[in-house]
Amino acid sequence: MKIRFYRLKGVKTMADNRYLFRDEYKRDEKIDRIRVGKFRTEEEPLVQEILEEADLDINYLLENEKWDFLEEISDRVEQDRFDQFIDSMFEKHGEKGDQFNIQFYVVDELEYDLLVDKATEREGDELTYLEGEDFRRPTTLSKVRTDAGEDIVDLQFEVVDHPEDIEAEGLQRAMTEDGDFIDLSETELEDAERLIRENRYTIEVRAYVDDGFVGISNSVGRDSIQNEIKDAVKRWGINT
Numbered sequence: 562m563k564i565r566f567y568r569l570k571g572v573k574t575m576a577d578n579r580y581l582f583r584d585e586y587k588r589d590e591k592i593d594r595i596r597v598g599k600f601r602t603e604e605e606p607l608v609q610e611i612l613e614e615a616d617l618d619i620n621y622l623l624e625n626e627k628w629d630f631l632e633e634i635s636d637r638v639e640q641d642r643f644d645q646f647i648d649s650m651f652e653k654h655g656e657k658g659d660q661f662n663i664q665f666y667v668v669d670e671l672e673y674d675l676l677v678d679k680a681t682e683r684e685g686d687e688l689t690y691l692e693g694e695d696f697r698r699p700t701t702l703s704k705v706r707t708d709a710g711e712d713i714v715d716l717q718f719e720v721v722d723h724p725e726d727i728e729a730e731g732l733q734r735a736m737t738e739d740g741d742f743i744d745l746s747e748t749e750l751e752d753a754e755r756l757i758r759e760n761r762y763t764i765e766v767r768a769y770v771d772d773g774f775v776g777i778s779n780s781v782g783r784d785s786i787q788n789e790i791k792d793a794v795k796r797w798g799i800n801t
Contacts, residue, residue, distance in 0.1 A: 588644065591651035597627040599654040607653070611646045614638050663776045666791050668798070673712050673770040676798030680705045680716060688793070695796075696789050698722050703763075712771035716794070720786055722760040762786065768794055 586594070600608055601622045612618060615637035622630050635643045684705045689696045704717035764786065767776045775794050777787045 586651070586655075588647055591647050591655055592627070592631060594655040595647075595650050596654070596656075599650065600627065600630070607646060607649050611638065611642075614642065663778055664787060666775045666777065667773060668768070668775045668791070668795055669773045670800075671768060671770045671773065671775075671794075671798040672800055673709070673714070673798075675800055676714050676768060676770065676794070677705075677707050679797035680714065683797075693796070695792065698786065698789075700789070712769070714766075714768040714770065714798075716766040716768070716790075718764045718766070718790055720762045720764060722762060722786065764790060766790060766794060768798065770798070 599605065601619065602608065603619050608619075608622075611634060612622075615634045617630075617634065617637070621633070625633070631647075634646075638646075680702065683691065683702045685702070687699060687701045688694045689699050699721040701719045702716060703719045704715075706715040707713070708715075765778045769775070775791060777790055
């Protein structure tokens, strides 16, 4: 088996900036939202139970970084058991809610019905290849939500920014996009030529049509990404 590409969470940047459409948390997000000190304690029964099952002790948690000791635990127990452990720790100790950094732009002459119609037509499409659009990166309009009473339109975009190739040599373990750890030595990765490194962003927009301004999340990505999205809202919502 000759493997040419792996898309690995361990070697890419994954930045979720969801706020308006937040409904649930992925496993990695749950782990990020649990402070390491909540794991490194002998007073937490959930931790003690999983350590016993994994044949580890508290010293291992104290001597290793959070993602390293969780990877080791996941290797020693069934995947369902590990997921259950993370879910329980998150419910008990996880920090819920989102910080939402936003940049506002004045966009006069937006028309609510026009913006809604154009956005709805494009929902689910990769905009890069649509005629009349001007996106330099793979960009998908993933969600549209409207509030006619307040003249508000919420949009969610998924953006992939500049994939890069990195050398596979020397890598031993990695986490896939599904959150599973794989042993690269068992995949004949020595035959691989490269891995994919990419930055994936979720960027959200709220258009206040009646007030004439647009808010775009700016915690992630480059300024040029926000500018492309702002220009798209203008194209869709202004009758020229």
